[in-house]
Amino acid sequence: MPALWIAHVTVTDNEAYGRYAALAGPAIAKHGGAFIARGGRFVQLEGKERPRNVVARFPSVEAAESCYHSPEYQAALDHARGASERELVIVEITE
Numbered sequence: 001m002p003a004l005w006i007a008h009v010t011v012t013d014n015e016a017y018g019r020y021a022a023l024a025g026p027a028i029a030k031h032g033g034a035f036i037a038r039g040g041r042f043v044q045l046e047g048k049e050r051p052r053n054v055v056a057r058f059p060s061v062e063a064a065e066s067c068y069h070s071p072e073y074q075a076a077l078d079h080a081r082g083a084s085e086r087e088l089v090i091v092e093i094t095e
Helices: 014-030 061-069 071-080
Strands: 003-011 034-038 052-058 084-092
Touching (some): 003 014, 061 084
Antiparallel strands (some): 034 052
């Protein structure tokens, strides 16, 4: 079943986070992921507000998790660590 990769992010270093984004996009695509929302308009109803919200669709939970643990994504993530505060969750779509 397909899955969503949902990230809520507060960027604290735009330059470093830009390096993350440049590398993360190709890593996500390599694992079958496609962005369906990237930092657009949002309404926070509950919980901690993060000004950047990203949703990517993957073919499966396993594909999304494999992407996260891949060398390509981990190299990207090295730039996000210390440059952002974030939460990331993978959710299976039950259609």
